[in-house]
Every structure is written in structure tokens, then in C-alpha cells.
Amino acid sequence: MSQFWKAWQKRKDTLQEKGLKDHANKSMESVSDLRLTTSVDENISLIEYQLGKSDDLVVRRFQVKSGKDAAIIFLDGMVDRNIISDFIIRHMTNPNSTYDDPATNEMDSTDGLRQVIRNILSGSAVLMIQGSSNAFLNNTRGWDRRSVEEPQTESVVRGPRDGFCETLCVNSALIRFRLKDPNLRVRHMVVGQRTQTDIYVMYIEGLAHPPMVQEILSRIERLNMDSVLESGYIEQMIQDRRWSPFPQIQNTERPDKVVANLLEGKVGILVDGTPFGLIAPAVISQFYQSPEDYYERFYIATLIRFIRVISISIALLLPSLYIAFSAFHPEMIPSRLVIAMAAGRSTVPFPSLIEALFMELAIEILREASVRLPGPIGPTIGIVGALVVGEAAVSAGLVSPVMVIIVAVTTIGSFASPSYSAAIAIRMLRFPVMLLAGMFGLYGIMLFLIVILIHLSSLKSFGVPYMTPLSPLNLSGMKDLFIRAPHHLLNKRPTMFHVQDKIRMREEENKE
Amino acid sequence: MSAGKGIPEHQTLSLWQQICLITSTLIGVGVLTLPRATSSKLFEGGWVVPIVGSTGAFFSLWLIARLSRRFPEKTFIEYSQIVWGSVKWPRLGRWLSIPWITIYLLYMYLSTGIASRLFGEVVVTSVLLNTPIEVIIITMFMLALVLCWHEVEVVARVNELLFPLILLPLLFIALASFQKAEWSNLLPIFRGTPRSVIEGVYEGIYSYSGFEIMFMFFAFAHKNTKKEVAGFYGILIAMVIYTLIVGASISVFGYEELQRVTWPTLELVKTTQVPGLILERIESAFLAVWVAAVFTTVANAYYVVVFGLRQLLHKDIIFQRVIATVLFVPMFFFALWPQNIVEIFHVTSYLGLSSLVINLAIPIIYWIVILLKDWMFKPERKNVDG
Numbered sequence: 001m002s003q004f005w006k007a008w009q010k011r012k013d014t015l016q017e018k019g020l021k022d023h024a025n026k027s028m029e030s031v032s033d034l035r036l037t038t039s040v041d042e043n044i045s046l047i048e049y050q051l052g053k054s055d056d057l058v059v060r061r062f063q064v065k066s067g068k069d070a071a072i073i074f075l076d077g078m079v080d081r082n083i084i085s086d087f088i089i090r091h092m093t094n095p096n097s098t099y100d101d102p103a104t105n106e107m108d109s110t111d112g113l114r115q116v117i118r119n120i121l122s123g124s125a126v127l128m129i130q131g132s133s134n135a136f137l138n139n140t141r142g143w144d145r146r147s148v149e150e151p152q153t154e155s156v157v158r159g160p161r162d163g164f165c166e167t168l169c170v171n172s173a174l175i176r177f178r179l180k181d182p183n184l185r186v187r188h189m190v191v192g193q194r195t196q197t198d199i200y201v202m203y204i205e206g207l208a209h210p211p212m213v214q215e216i217l218s219r220i221e222r223l224n225m226d227s228v229l230e231s232g233y234i235e236q237m238i239q240d241r242r243w244s245p246f247p248q249i250q251n252t253e254r255p256d257k258v259v260a261n262l263l264e265g266k267v268g269i270l271v272d273g274t275p276f277g278l279i280a281p282a283v284i285s286q287f288y289q290s291p292e293d294y295y296e297r298f299y300i301a302t303l304i305r306f307i308r309v310i311s312i313s314i315a316l317l318l319p320s321l322y323i324a325f326s327a328f329h330p331e332m333i334p335s336r337l338v339i340a341m342a343a344g345r346s347t348v349p350f351p352s353l354i355e356a357l358f359m360e361l362a363i364e365i366l367r368e369a370s371v372r373l374p375g376p377i378g379p380t381i382g383i384v385g386a387l388v389v390g391e392a393a394v395s396a397g398l399v400s401p402v403m404v405i406i407v408a409v410t411t412i413g414s415f416a417s418p419s420y421s422a423a424i425a426i427r428m429l430r431f432p433v434m435l436l437a438g439m440f441g442l443y444g445i446m447l448f449l450i451v452i453l454i455h456l457s458s459l460k461s462f463g464v465p466y467m468t469p470l471s472p473l474n475l476s477g478m479k480d481l482f483i484r485a486p487h488h489l490l491n492k493r494p495t496m497f498h499v500q501d502k503i504r505m506r507e508e509e510n511k512e
Numbered sequence: 513m514s515a516g517k518g519i520p521e522h523q524t525l526s527l528w529q530q531i532c533l534i535t536s537t538l539i540g541v542g543v544l545t546l547p548r549a550t551s552s553k554l555f556e557g558g559w560v561v562p563i564v565g566s567t568g569a570f571f572s573l574w575l576i577a578r579l580s581r582r583f584p585e586k587t588f589i590e591y592s593q594i595v596w597g598s599v600k601w602p603r604l605g606r607w608l609s610i611p612w613i614t615i616y617l618l619y620m621y622l623s624t625g626i627a628s629r630l631f632g633e634v635v636v637t638s639v640l641l642n643t644p645i646e647v648i649i650i651t652m653f654m655l656a657l658v659l660c661w662h663e664v665e666v667v668a669r670v671n672e673l674l675f676p677l678i679l680l681p682l683l684f685i686a687l688a689s690f691q692k693a694e695w696s697n698l699l700p701i702f703r704g705t706p707r708s709v710i711e712g713v714y715e716g717i718y719s720y721s722g723f724e725i726m727f728m729f730f731a732f733a734h735k736n737t738k739k740e741v742a743g744f745y746g747i748l749i750a751m752v753i754y755t756l757i758v759g760a761s762i763s764v765f766g767y768e769e770l771q772r773v774t775w776p777t778l779e780l781v782k783t784t785q786v787p788g789l790i791l792e793r794i795e796s797a798f799l800a801v802w803v804a805a806v807f808t809t810v811a812n813a814y815y816v817v818v819f820g821l822r823q824l825l826h827k828d829i830i831f832q833r834v835i836a837t838v839l840f841v842p843m844f845f846f847a848l849w850p851q852n853i854v855e856i857f858h859v860t861s862y863l864g865l866s867s868l869v870i871n872l873a874i875p876i877i878y879w880i881v882i883l884l885k886d887w888m889f890k891p892e893r894k895n896v897d898g
Contacts, residue, residue: 005830328640329796440651442800443640450655450674450807457669458662465665471672473528 034113036133040071043128043135047073050117057120060084064092064100069130078123080142088127088138102127106139121196148174151253151275153420156292163253168272172200174255175270179262183207189220192228198272199234202258207265209498212462216267216280231271231278238280240460245425248461250282252419257291265499281461281497283468285481287312287426290418293484301484308416309482315414316426319356320437320445322406326352328441347397353438355399359407360430362389367411468496524734527742529668532675533812534573534723534746539678539753540809541630542719545857546754547761547776549719554712555767557702561716562754564709566747568872569720573743575875576723580730580739582882588727589613589823595878598885612874616727617820619870621839623721623863624813625847626856628652631806633853634775639796649847652803653840656811660818660836663829664732667815671808678805679753681798685777686756688784693763718860719754721867722809723747725816727874774853814843 031050036043044059051057056076064070072088088102101107110116111133116126123141148170151163164171172186187201199220203213219238228234231251239248252258253275258268261279269278288308293301326345330338348355366385370378390404410430417423429452436444459466469477477494479485491506493499525533551558583591592613597605632648640648659667704712723746730739761776764783773779781798791797818839822832850856 331793332791332796334790334792440643440647441640442796443635443648443651443803446800446803447651447655450670450804451658453673454655454658454662454666454670457673458666465669467669467673471529471669472526473672 031114031117036111036113036116036128036135038131038133040069040128040130044071044073046113047116047120047126050113051120060089062089062093064129065095065097066100070128072125072127073120074125074140075120075123078143079125079140083138083140083142084125088125088140092127102136102138104138104140108137109134110137111135118196122198145170154252154254154257154290154418156290156295158295159292160254160256162255164255164270164275164277166273166275168198168200168270171255171270171275171277172202175202175258175262175268178255178259179204184262187217189217191220191223191225191234193224193226195227195229197228199228200270202262202268202270204262204265206500207263207493208267209265209500212281212464212498213267215462216269220269228271230274231269231276234269234271235278240462244455244459245428246456246459246466247286247419247421247425248280248282248459248466250279250286250419251276251421252279253277254291260291260294263504264493265497281464283461283464283466283496284456284470286419287417287422292418294487298484298486302482305482305484308418311413311416312423312426315410315417315423316430317433317445318406318410318413319360319430320433321442322403323352323356323434323437324441324445327438341400341402344400344402348400349397351438352403353434355403356406356434357431359393359399359403360410360434362393363407363411364427464497469494525665525668525729525732525737526734527737529672530726530729530733530737530739530742531746531749532671533668533729534726534743535749536671536675536678536805536808537722537725537812538720538747538750538809539682539805540722541627541634541806542721543682543754543757543805544630544634544775544777546716546719547758547765547780548770548773549715550712550758551762551767551770552712552715553708554704556698556700556762557704558712558762558767559698559755559759560702560704560709561712562719562751562758565713565716565720566751568713569723569747570744572871572875573723573726573747574740575879576726576871577730577739577743579875579878580726580733584735585731587731587820587823588616589820590731592878595881595885598889613820613824616724616870616874617817619863619866620724620813620820621817621843622846623867624656624810624817625843626850626859626863627806627813628656628810629847629850630856630860631803631810632847633856634778635799638775638778639799646844646848649844652806652810653814653844655807656814657836657840659811660815661833664729664819667812668729668732671812674804674808677801678808679749681801682753682757682805685781685784685798686753686760689760689764689780691785692783693760694766695763697763697766698759714864715861717868718864720747720750721864721871722813724867724871725812728816728819 034046036046040061048057048059054075058072058074058076060072062070062072070092072084074084083104087104091097091099091103108119116135116137119137120126123139123143125138125140127136127138145167146165148162148165150161154163162174164174176184181204183205185203185205189199189201191197191199201213201217201220216238220234223234223237225233225237235247235249235251236242241248250261255277258277258279262268267280269280271277288305290308293305296304325333326341333341345352350358362385366382366389370382370385373381386408390408393399394401394404414423414427417426433445433448436448438444440447456467457465457471465472468474469481474494474496476492477496480490480494488505491504492502493504495502546562547558550561554560579591580586583594586594592609593602593605595605596608596612597603628649629645631652632645635648636643636645659670723743726739726743733739733742757777757780761770761780764780765773765776770776778795778799781795782793784794786794814836818832818836821835822828825831850859
């Protein structure tokens with residue numbers, strides 16, 4: 001049995017490997033790894049051949065001051081033309097200049113064709129001079145980019161307003177700017193055979209657990225995909241359990257959140273072309289913790305955390321509790337309320353399960369529609385949907401008034417989670433638990449919760465159990481789980497991420 | 513497959529996880545009938561039973577913990593073969609240990625079935641009146657099955673997470689019902705004879721079965737934890753809860769009335785009122801939360817059966833998943849074997865008796881054999897230890 005299984009796995013692995021190899025051969029490796037020659041014309045035709053004579057490829061020929069032929073090759077729109085004209089062409093043709101090199105601030109030289117092609121594709125201007133097989137790779141990247149703006153999905157009342165943008169170097173600068181630690185390490189990787197996406201893996205040496213960093217790096221290295229358009233590609237490919245509904249890697253638009261997590265010994269992953277960075281490993285607390293918790297005073301931060309936990313539980317359970325109570329356990333509802341509920345439900349022709357499913361479906365449609373609708377119309381549709389349709393459904397006798405309240409509270413509750421992708425998991429799980437509540441009442445809800453609990457207990461994010469610090473119980477982690485202890489009590493880093501340097505602040509030097 | 517070699521730290525069980533495993537396995541369906549069983553022989557002094565009974569459990573669990581300490585990182589299945597075998601004939605150990613292992617696993621298997629049947633009876637008679645009992649039993653087995661698909665560390669973590677959910681409702685019920693207590697029901701303080709105490713303990717023994725799962729789980733305990741301490745606290749917590757529940761039931765109902773109630777603890781819940789009247793009657797809610805307690809009892813025992821078979825036959829997790837699914841079917845039929853509630857109570861009293869045999873006799877016999885072997889092969893002592 002197990003031998004058969006092993007053989008099957010092996011076969012699958014070899015097939016996958018072979019497929020990936022074939023796949024990889026298609027793109028960057030298709031560029032033959034030739035050496036450049038000393039002739040500019042030959043090199044130009046080589047590059048033009050490899051890029052298929054694309055029409056946005058610009059070749060500018062000129063003569064340097066010593067009279068040799070030279071050429072600059074770049075892709076239109078990806079470079080800063082001022083740099084090229086001022087610091088390369090003008091500088092190299094100026095007879096008073098004493099230098100033979102271009103005057104750009106970041107320069108490299110190579111004679112490998114593949115590297116030349118890669119650099120042209122990522123926005124470099126390549127300078128070649130007759131008689132030398134070395135090409136100068138000038139970093140002249142400069143395309144239109146969005147400036148740093150306030151993050152859309154994670155807004156806070158108190159806290160920094162800058163969020164990541166689509167440009168990798170700006171994003172990493174936003175982190176460096178907050179964290180001037182010489183131990184901050186940034187590892188550059190390129191993923192995606194066709195997209196050649198740049199990725200920065202950031203961690204603090206001496207804090208992050210080295211095997212964990214290694215594991216993350218090697219998982220990204222092993223990635224053999226054709227395209228990476230957003231950090232979600234990487235998130236879904238490197239997480240431990242790909243079939244789980246729960247996100248095992250956190251995503252964020254906020255640099256301050258990444259820095260805070262780096263300081264807890266976690267690893268940040270930034271992907272070029274998206275404002276969403278990743279934080280690994282992620283544990284259950286990502287569902288209800290926000291960086292704001294640490295900026296506000298701890299009483300209110302603790303209270304708000306409790307409110308978030310409650311609202312997430314409401315988002316998950318309220319409709320199913322309604323179904324269970326009204327269909328199976330009406331004796332539990334106080335008698336006056338049950339009479340009022342029965343009066344409201346008297347015109348409703350459906351069982352409460354159908355009623356709840358119908359309303360939840362309607363609200364999900366509204367929600368999706370208001371995201372897709374162009375800016376100013378969105379909120380209007382939300383109001384029309386919630387108020388008008390809800391009111392009409394009640395007076396038409398399709399749903400009971402209590403149901404409308406429940407659906408509204410549930411929807412609002414699911415918005416209270418500071419992490420959108422975590423809230424999606426909750427939103428999704430609401431439907432199976434409603435079905436089970438319709439079948440078995442409270443017993444069904446409990447069955448479902450236990451199954452989810454088993455699943456959560458078995459989940460791990462890069463070796464860290466998902467339910468830490470609840471289980472395995474970690475008392476030092478409990479200080480920053482549901483309550484947010486005052487900063488002077490959080491003087492040690494949580495040990496569950498196996499940090500190396502455990503001390504966060506020296507107590508005695510901070511005495512009042 | 514040795515349990516402990518090269519296991520990373522978080523995959524071993526912490527002290528707290530061991531306590532949770534013991535307590536949550538102990539607290540199961542037994543609590544629902546405990547007040548009736550204990551007061552049947554000792555009348556108003558029934559609250560003595562959990563306290564006296566716990567000493568037996570302490571002793572037995574201490575023996576088990578010592579056994580596990582003698583063979584560190586080895587489960588009952590693995591060390592049985594060492595205890596019964598010798599250096600010359602390792603095969604002998606394998607064959608001689610099989611009857612003991614069979615008794616142990618069979619007992620766990622049957623008690624799993626009966627516990628879920630009892631739970632089904634409670635649910636069907638008090639909450640889900642129109643649901644067939646088969647559905648309740650099957651869903652409970654399915655939950656246990658889901659747990660059996662995972663590794664030991666997951667079992668420990670699930671128990672750890674469910675632990676407050678098991679403990680808090682019981683504590684709440686016990687303490688809240690003291691509002692209605694008639695303290696004179698507890699008087700005279702004690703009028704039992706030693707004989708009646710022993711009879712009373714015998715009646716309540718089913719509630720104290722369940723810690724035999726530690727025959728297996730102690731093997732995964734973290735090196736630096738004291739297994740005896742875990743056993744002590746685990747049983748202590750259960751004892752406090754049991755004593756409170758029995759005391760509350762006797763003081764609220766009086767022992768005569770208790771004898772006429774099928775599920776005294778559930779009746780106790782019905783008398784409890786939630787302050788603020790958010791919920792009118794809470795027995796449905798109690799039973800819903802109670803699923804967690806029954807689940808930990810049923811699933812831990814079933815996990816031991818499945819994991820034991822996996823170790824006995826030297827297989828991997830895939831085998832464990834398959835065998836868990838296969839064994840599900842005969843257990844379902846066994847659970848439906850007793851015709852009515854009276855027969856179920858007969859079976860549980862037999863199971864209680866056999867748990868006594870397993871928990872006390874097996875460790876004692878094992879220790880006798882080990883000490884005898886030590887005494888006979890003194891120079892070879894190292895080899896005997898394995």
C-alpha cells in the first residue's frame with residue numbers, strides 16, 4: 001500500500017520536474033548564452049534578433065570622443081530619457097571629458113548576451129563601444145509610477161498614512177526608512193520565467209530564526225512558475241497547506257506593519273508590481289490585530305481587540321445561531337422575544353434556513369456589486385440595497401424583520417476585521433455552518449466548530465503552529481493576544497517565532 | 513517506528529497539554545450520570561466518591577507514568593514487547609505482548625462505541641427529539657475520524673483548545689446551582705461504612721476511566737516535563753469538578769430524588785437560570801457545548817486504538833487514515849448493540865470494571881515482570897532496559 005503510494009508520488013514528482021524543465025526552457029533560457037563580440041553592429045543585430053525586432057527597441061548610434069563607434073540600446077518608455085541624453089551621450093561625446101565611462105550612478109558591465117537582454121527588459125540602457133566586448137549596463141529605469149498614498153484596504157485612525165506602491169525599490173525604501181538596523185537583510189530573487197518578477201525577502205539577522213528564513217528562501221527558489229503578477233501568486237504557492245481556507249501568510253499594504261513584524265522575528269516578502277507585501281509566518285492573531293493597537297493606549301487597544309473578536313464571531317455564527325434557535329431550540333429564547341419573532345415570521349413561507357440563505361446571498365451580491373461599481377455609485381447602491389430591498393422584502397413577507405437585523409449585523413461584523421483576506425475566510429465558512437445549523441441545530445454548529453478547530457490545530461505556517469500562542473500554550477505570547485499589555489510589560493519578544501534576541505527593552509532603564 | 517526520535521520541540525507534549533489530555537478524556541458522558549451512581553450506595557455522602565475514587569486513579573496513573581519513564585519515548589505497544597521479551601528471544605516478547613495489547617485496544621474500541629451511544633441517547637431524548645440516534649452517532653464518529661487523520665501533536669492541541677470549553681460550563685453549572693441548594697440535603701455529613709464507600713466508588717468508576725490513553729500519549733511527552741505531575745493535576749481538576757457536580761446535585765435534589773432521574777446533571781442544568789435572562793433555558797446550549805467534552809473522550813480513545821494498530825503493524829499515517837475509516841463500521845454496529853438505556857448502563861458498568869482491570873492490573877503486572885526480570889538478570893540489566 002505505502003510502497004505503491006511512494007511510487008505514485010515519485011512518478012508525480014518526476015513528471016512535474018520534467019514539465020517544469022521544459023517549461024523553463026521556453027523563456028529566459030531560450031536566449032542563447034553567447035558572449036558579445038567586439039563589433040557593435042554584430043552585437044546590435046544579435047540583440048535585435050533575440051528580441052524579435054520589437055518596435056519599441058530604440059538603438060541610438062553615436063561616436064565617442066575618441067572617434068570609436070558606439071550604440072545605446074533601450075526599450076522605449078521604460079527609461080528616463082534625460083539620464084541617457086545628459087549623462088551618457090553628452091558625457092561620452094564631450095571632448096573635454098577625461099573619462100571613458102558613462103556618468104550614471106549605477107553601472108555594471110558584462111559580456112554575456114543573456115544578462116544584456118535581461119537588463120534591457122528591466123529598463124536599463126546598454127552602451128556598447130566598438131572594440132570592446134564589454135557592454136555597460138546603466139540603470140536608467142524611470143517609468144511613470146504611482147506615488148506613495150494612503151493604503152486603501154487597511155486604514156487606521158492613528159498611525160502613519162503611507163502605504164506601499166507598485167515599485168519595489170520605493171517599497172523597500174519605505175521599510176529601510178523606518179528600520180535603520182544594520183542587521184536588516186534584503187535578499188533579491190527573480191521569480192517567473194516570463195515575467196521575471198523581482199522579489200525582496202527581508203528579515204533581521206539575529207532575530208529571525210535562520211532555518212525558517214532558509215525554508216522561505218528555498219521555497220521561493222523552488223518556485224517554477226511562468227508568471228508572478230501579484231504577491232498572491234507567491235503566497236498561494238509557498239504556503240504550507242494549499243487547500244486550507246485560512247491564509248497562512250499575511251498580506252499588508254502598510255510598511256509599519258511589516259517593520260513591526262520584522263521586529264518580531266518574521267520575514268517580509270515584497271514583490272515588484274504590487275502594493276501588497278507578505279509576512280510569514282502568520283498565526284491566528286492576524287484576524288483581529290491591527291498596527292493601530294500599538295499606537296493607541298493599551299486600555300482602548302485591548303477593548304477594541306475584544307470588539308473585533310466578538311464581531312468576527314458574529315460574522316461567522318450569527319445567522320446559524322438564528323437558524324438553530326428558531327428552528328430547533330425556540331425554548332431558549334426569552335418568551336416575549338419568541339412571540340415577537342413568531343409574529344414577524346408568520347407571513348414568511350420558508351423555513352428559517354432558506355430565509356437566511358436567501359438574505360445572505362442577497363447581501364453577498366450587494367457587496368460584490370458595490371465593489372465593482374464605479375466610485376460614486378457604489379455607496380448609493382449599498383444604501384439602496386440594504387434599506388430599500390430589505391424593507392421591501394420584509395413588507396412583502398419574504399423575510400422576517402429579525403432576519404434583516406441579523407444579516408445587517410453579520411455583514412458589518414465581517415468588516416470589522418482589520419485584514420481583508422482573513423475576513424474572506426470567515427465570510428466563506430458562514431455558509432457551511434448555516435447548512436449544518438439547519439440540519440442539527442446547535443449540535444451542528446458545534447460539530448462544525450470542532451472540525452474547524454481540528455483543522456486550525458493541524459495548520460502550520462513555516463513550522464509555527466497556526467493557533468500559537470493559544471495552543472501550544474505560550475504564556476509570554478498571551479500578553480499580546482486578546483489583550484494588548486502596556487508596552488513596558490511587552491519587554492520580551494514573543495518566543496513562539498523562535499527569535500534569537502529575546503529582549504525588546506531593558507526594563508530598568510525605562511523606569512518612570 | 514520509535515515515537516520520540518528527532519521530534520522537534522513543539523511536536524512533543526507540554527505539561528499543560530498532558531493535563532488537558534487527561535482531564536478532557538476523563539470528563540465525558542460519565543458526568544451526566546455520576547450524581548445518581550454515587551449517591552445510590554452512599555446516599556447524601558455521595559460527594560465522597562469522587563475524592564476516594566481519585567486516589568485509585570492517582571495511583572494507577574502514577575504507575576503508568578513510571579512505566580513510561582522507564583521506557584522513555586516508547587508507547588505501551590512498543591514497551592510491551594520489551595517487557596515480555598528477552599534479549600535471547602525478541603520474538604517471544606512480540607507474541608506474549610499481543611494478548612495485553614489486544615485487551616487494551618479492544619477495551620478502548622468498545623468504550624468509544626458506548627460513549628458515543630450514551631451521548632446519542634442524551635441528545636435524542638432531550639434536545640433533538642426528531643433526529644434518529646444513528647445520525648448523532650455517525651456524526652460523532654465522523655468528528656473522531658477527522659481527528660484520526662492527523663498526527664499526535666494535533667490531538668494534543670485540539671484537547672488544549674477545547675479544555676476551557678469543557679471546564680467552564682461545568683464549573684458554571686455547579687456554582688450557579690448552589691443558589692437553589694438545600695444544604696440540609698447534605699446532612700448528616702457522613703454515615704457510610706467502609707464497605708459502602710467501596711461499593712459507591714465501584715459505581716462511579718466509569719467516570720474515572722479514560723486516563724488509560726496515557727499509556728500511549730506519555731511517550732510523546734516533552735523530555736523536561738514530569739509525567740507524574742501532569743497525571744496528578746489532570747486527575748485533580750477532574751476530581752474537583754466531579755465533587756462540585758455531585759455535591760450540587762445532592763444539595764439541590766436530595767439523594768432520593770436523584771435515584772429517579774436518568775441524567776441528573778442535565779436536570780441540574782435545567783434548574784439553573786442565566787442571570788439577565790438572555791437565554792431562557794440553557795440545557796440545549798449546555799448539551800451543545802457538551803459535544804466538546806464527549807468528543808475529546810471519544811476521539812482520544814479512538815485515536816489510541818488507531819494509532820496503536822499503526823504502531824503494532826509498523827505502518828505510516830496513510831494506514832492510520834485507512835484503518836480509522838474501516839474500523840468505523842463495526843464500532844457503529846457495536847454502539848447500536850444494547851437495546852435500551854438500561855442495557856447501556858449494564859455495559860457501562862462492565863466497562864467500568866474492565867477499566868479497573870486495565871488501569872490497575874496491567875501496570876502492576878508489568879511492574880512485577882520488570883522487577884522480576886531485573887532481579888533474575890541482574891548483570892544483563894542494561895540489555896533488559898532496551
